Amino acid sequence: MTETVTVGIIGASGYGGVQLVRLLQDHPHLDIAYLAGDSSAGKAFTDLYPHLHNRVDLKVEAIDLDAIADRCQVVFLSLPNNLAYNMAPALVAKGCKVLDLSADYRFADLNVYQEWYGGDRQDGAIAATAVYGLPELYRSDIQKANLVGCAGCYPTATLLALAPLLKQGLIDLETIVIDAKSGASGGGRHAKTNLLLAEAAASIGAYGVARHRHTPEIEQISSNLSGQPVLVQFTPHLMPMVRGILSTVYAKLRDPGLVTEDLSTIYNAFYRNAPWVNVLPHGVYPQTKWACGSNLCYLGVEVDPRTRRVIVLSAIDNMIKGQSGQAVQCLNLMMGWDETLGLPKLAFYP
Numbered sequence: 001m002t003e004t005v006t007v008g009i010i011g012a013s014g015y016g017g018v019q020l021v022r023l024l025q026d027h028p029h030l031d032i033a034y035l036a037g038d039s040s041a042g043k044a045f046t047d048l049y050p051h052l053h054n055r056v057d058l059k060v061e062a063i064d065l066d067a068i069a070d071r072c073q074v075v076f077l078s079l080p081n082n083l084a085y086n087m088a089p090a091l092v093a094k095g096c097k098v099l100d101l102s103a104d105y106r107f108a109d110l111n112v113y114q115e116w117y118g119g120d121r122q123d124g125a126i127a128a129t130a131v132y133g134l135p136e137l138y139r140s141d142i143q144k145a146n147l148v149g150c151a152g153c154y155p156t157a158t159l160l161a162l163a164p165l166l167k168q169g170l171i172d173l174e175t176i177v178i179d180a181k182s183g184a185s186g187g188g189r190h191a192k193t194n195l196l197l198a199e200a201a202a203s204i205g206a207y208g209v210a211r212h213r214h215t216p217e218i219e220q221i222s223s224n225l226s227g228q229p230v231l232v233q234f235t236p237h238l239m240p241m242v243r244g245i246l247s248t249v250y251a252k253l254r255d256p257g258l259v260t261e262d263l264s265t266i267y268n269a270f271y272r273n274a275p276w277v278n279v280l281p282h283g284v285y286p287q288t289k290w291a292c293g294s295n296l297c298y299l300g301v302e303v304d305p306r307t308r309r310v311i312v313l314s315a316i317d318n319m320i321k322g323q324s325g326q327a328v329q330c331l332n333l334m335m336g337w338d339e340t341l342g343l344p345k346l347a348f349y350p
């Protein structure tokens with residue numbers, strides 16, 4: 001019989017936190033032992049999320065790292081960037097397994113992190129032990145890790161689309177263009193003017209053009225997969241919807257003889273042991289709705305014979321495969337469990 005593992009969530013009051021609470025309630029081996037927050041400390045969780053009335057009887061407590069480490073074997077950090085690196089070292093030192101949902105532990109080179117995120121880091125030694133939390137690409141490293149920097153939402157969708165092309169040297173590396181769209185929940189629960197209904201509804205716009213902070217994250221892992229430095233053109237858009245990311249990736253194929261059927265075979269082989277990646281049949285292109293509420297990533301692949309470009313479409317739920325679901329998938333691997341354990345397999349649909 002597998003023992004129950006005690007879990008804490010720091011940043012429980014946010015969207016990542018409430019998703020984790022939902023997933024952990026359905027997980028057979030995980031038990032929530034500590035919910036921590038900042039301005040929400042002292043409140044009942046149902047005061048923040050009344051739909052959980054009579055379903056979740058937990059209180060948000062202050063962030064007390066000693067108390068959290070005493071009560072929890074595993075800690076999820078679901079905080080804005082630049083906070084986790086002040087907490088993870090103490091938690092790991094006290095024997096907790098830590099999964100960070102922010103960008104703090106996603107970068108192998110902390111100079112790159114500081115260039116894009118700022119901050120003043122004194123945690124180089126512990127940061128060097130962190131593993132990038134994208135299980136389809138780093139499964140065996142995650143299995144051995146005590147600290148995981150879970151992949152970002154746009155990078156998850158985009159890297160799963162790009163990985164087979166990069167690993168097998170199929171594309172001209174300087175031709176990668178990524179056009180991505182996200183729902184408003186990607187911005188978190190705190191108030192932001194651009195996420196007001198009156199601003200975001202019935203409208204589409206790009207943001208962070210040529211400077212979004214997911215660019216260096218995508219480039220770091222792309223370079224790692226291809227073995228050569230990679231620069232990408234990445235443009236995110238805010239869509240008038242709540243959940244979901246669709247990332248459409250374009251690149252020039254090196255071999256002019258490759259057709260869509262060849263790419264389909266390559267993608268199916270690459271992801272044959274990846275239970276959360278669903279490679280669609282030729283001519284079927286994913287929609288965000290298909291992934292919403294589930295931990296799945298849907299991929300559609302096409303070659304345009306006129307331009308010699310491959311086009312890969314990738315759809316995920318930004319808050320499940322792009323955030324909390326991915327973190328639970330990583331934890332399943334760290335604990336030696338099946339990576340599908342306790343995670344939602346089908347979308348809400350419609």
Ligand SMILES: NC(=O)C1=CN([C@@H]2O[C@H](COP(=O)(O)OP(=O)(O)OC[C@H]3O[C@@H](n4cnc5c(N)ncnc54)[C@H](OP(=O)(O)O)[C@@H]3O)[C@@H](O)[C@H]2O)C=CC1
Binds near residue numbers: 015017103188
């Ligand atoms: N939303 C998404 O789709 C995705 C988000 N992420 C990342 O996950 C992390 C959490 O995101 P999300 O849940 O959306 O964010 P939210 O804004 O919804 O929640 C933020 C949480 O952080 C806490 N917090 C804020 N400031 C502080 C502080 N100074 N000290 C301690 N705690 C603080 C808040 O606590 P309180 O309310 O008590 O003040 C709240 O619980 C972020 O790093 C985000 O980039 C990653 C992938 C996808």
Ligand SMILES: CC(=O)N[C@@H](CCC(=O)OP(=O)(O)O)C(=O)O
Binds near residue numbers: 101151182183236
């Ligand atoms: C719509 C919206 O604002 N999306 C967010 C998504 C980023 C996010 O969630 O952050 P990480 O994945 O890096 O943790 C943004 O573009 O900043």
